[in-house]
Amino acid sequence: MRFRVTPHDSSFFDIMAETADCLVRGSALLVQILNADMKDRKELAAKLHEVENEADGFTHKLYQKLNQTFVTPLDRDDLYLLASNMDDCMDYMDEAGDLIVLYKIGELPKRVVAQVNVLQRCAELTAEAAPRLRSMDSLRDYWVEINRLENEADREYRRLLADLFEKEDDPKRIIKLKDIITSLERGVDAFERLANAVETIAVKES
Template sequence: MRFRVTPHDSSFFDILTESAECLVRGSEILVQILNADMADRKTLAGQLHDVENDADACAHKLFRKLNQTFVTPLDRDDLYLLAANMDDCMDYMNEAGDLIVLYKIGELPNRVVAQVNVLQRCAELTAEAAPRLRSMDSLRDYWVEINRLENEADREYRRLLADIFDHEDDPKRIIKLKDISTSLERGVDAFERLANAVETIAVKES
């Protein structure tokens, strides 16, 4: 039988919940960037950078707390993994927003919009699940749905690449669209890695 000392300090979970809320804010701004005209996109990208800075601050806050705490509510490596994976999700969203602005791409294909919609839904599900990390209960629907969304995003990504090469004639635009869609695809993959980490930890803690 395994005995575990479980401290009452909930601040680790508060930080993770705050990080997940940053993901929702970031995804909402990314949607706005898609729908904005060229003149407004730069301002929105600046707002996205601010959210990324907030997310970085949350991650560093958790890492500092890990270094200062002797007994943690979850294994140290697991807490680090959750924070690092959330940070990856934010980084890829920020990267995609940056590329859209820097490449001055104009109107984006519908399949890129579909990728961003999947990212936004992944962020919302993560924020809904984050408070339940305290007990590791009722999380199965979260990781199952994230996995389904990742599969959907994979299909959109492959179809998008096919559409780009079939219908785009400008080599520069092809490269730009491919870079943007790849960043979005990596963002969804990061959400799946986060969900897989939650599943692994939940099984271990059960």
């Protein structure tokens, strides 16, 4: 590990750990929305939006701290990138949950469950990895597994699109479902961008 002359300020990493916890809670709510009856989804989506607002609060807190801190434990741009990518992960999950409610979709295709399961696993892995961001050590398994999950999600997404146009007859339902699965796909992509950022920073810090 390269010697660093910067002081150890753990508060940046505490904020990111709190944001990662929001990702876990948000993904769990997304699973609940998927499995809930239509009448219960609106309340669950509102809870998901509350978690998204909480995550936004942590992101703004970190940005504010960056603006007020002269010397940071990682490069300023790297901390900003990590926070921004976490924010994207949360935003896409919130968007997907919102669309499921707004579009009044009844039963969703089974492959959508697989998509959401991947998102939930990505969130859990991110939360597990968050404490190790302090030292940028022992993170390789994290980004390797996230990349594997993203590849799995890509395959599910392509199959979902194929099934959508083959099995669905209602053009409105096709458009609605495509919007939802695209939001979920973008969520997984956001987790991959976060993992790639972690890998880049870890290599730079080594």
